[in-house]
Amino acid sequence: MNNDVIIVGGGPVGLCLARALSGHGMRITVIEQQATDALAAPAFDGREIALTQKSVRLLRDLDVWERIDADARSPMRAAKIFNGMSMHALEIGAGNARSGNHAELGWLVANHVIRRAAFESVQASIATHRDITLMAGETVSAVTANAESARVTLASGATLTAALVIAADSRFSPTRRMMGIAADLHDFGKTMLVCRMTHDQPHREAAWEWFGYGQTLALLPMNAHAESGAHQSSVVLTLSAHAMEAVAAMSETAFNAHLEQRFAGRLGAMQLASTRHCYPLVSVYANRFMATRFATVGDAAVGMHPVTAHGFNFGLASIETLCESVTHARRAGGDIGAAAVLRSYELRHQRATRPLFLATRFVTEIYTNGTLPARLAREVMLRAASRLAPFRNAVAASLMG
Incomplete structure (x- = not known):
């Protein structure tokens, strides 16, 4: 052979x-x-x-x-999960994994x-x-x-x-x-847009998973922008394929304003810091x-x-x-x-x-279902999970591998 x-x-x-x-x-x-x-x-x-x-x-x-x-x-020192427009988040940190060897959940x-x-x-x-x-x-x-x-x-x-x-x-x-x-x-019928963006408000080295209504947002904390020193993150926006076509085609100025709005201003002003890339989910x-x-x-x-x-x-x-x-x-x-x-x-x-x-x-x-019962159920689930230390510990252990 x-x-x-x-x-x-x-x-x-x-x-x-x-x-x-x-x-x-x-x-x-x-x-x-x-x-x-x-x-x-x-x-x-x-x-x-x-x-x-x-x-x-x-x-x-x-x-x-x-x-x-x-x-x-x-x-990445923490992970936060948001539901809808609520400011409440399920937060997971490295300490939840009861590991004294690492200060980070991951990299x-x-x-x-x-x-x-x-x-x-x-x-x-x-x-x-x-x-x-x-x-x-x-x-x-x-x-x-x-x-x-x-x-x-x-x-x-x-x-x-x-x-x-x-x-x-x-x-x-x-x-x-x-x-x-x-x-x-399983084709989720969604398209994921990924890019790097700078923003005014710090991410504090925490990743976000934000299950909105009609959209899913993720924020992955990056090191500061090399040239400007500004706070920087990898941003992930998930929408229907049709809706994403319009977002991907926006000018840089329009895209910046659009993402600020989708993040409800929680990161302050946002600026595109890389090329944009789309992937089917x-x-x-x-x-x-x-x-x-x-x-x-x-x-x-x-x-x-x-x-x-x-x-x-x-x-x-x-x-x-x-x-x-x-x-x-x-x-x-x-x-x-x-x-x-x-x-x-x-x-x-x-x-x-x-x-x-x-x-x-x-x-x-569950978390992309836009019906009212599903919205209420996932909010209850998140708040309950926030109070369950064993659950948070298990999630942290999984994130750390």
Whole structure:
């Protein structure tokens, strides 16, 4: 066989997976449709990733965290949940997790910064171990597998074989579909607009999740704006696709005034500090995380609604769990693509992700329902939760990973 492992997808999860497998005596190939230049210097895409403390530990182990500049890491020390126009919020802090080791719930880092750091880590591992081949600018046209090996055919006509193929190519994974794995895909019928904005009032390093009437707002606290020193946050606005078209098309001046109004002036004057980016709001849960000599990781396995900020954290968790199963089999002299190895990964990752995935679906359905009974019920729920220390502790522990 040409390889031991083929990873389809060179995003942050695919690159981190390659780095995690490197140094264990395996030949690894990463196939990515983007060109090498785009991997080495990815463009800002608006997305800020909330990392749990567990995820930060994993990124340290993968030699990724230290490659991220300190000024590109923004601490998140609290999280607030608002309902409607009420000023009352359910507030969660690191202290609720009863952890004396961290003052922060987690950290916020831009997606493109993580991608660049992961690419640099892979390049360093290539130089040290010479066990990773990065095939950029290539597209997979077919994947097949049998008891002996898996075969990947590229659009260029080249064919590669391996003991194991892993899909890390997004929640809409073509590779997963090629292997006949269906997924529970839920389209919320909404579009999410993300951008950075400066504002007059401080965020006090607290993230907001604001379930309004007819809209959902999120505020992710960033470090101060580099040039002006102004308070800065990543702003997330979720609306129907039709309504978002008009907002996205606004001039910068009109957009600033519009967002100030949507935030009810709570942040004072707001100014756009980046480009704007829109994404459809879709969650995905694969029916299976494995097939013959095949596994899914990251969003190809579980594509979360962003309300709980666990998407990339689950991606890193899938890397940790799969690598444990694969490297254990390798050390024991076994077959890394054996069904028992992959089934062990599947069961563990399902147990780790399914409860929160379903809970997130429930929360988003309740908190985006605009009927009067739902509005009253969620206000009662938030106020009750504010008084329940065990609940707040559990939420904080989840946010910290």
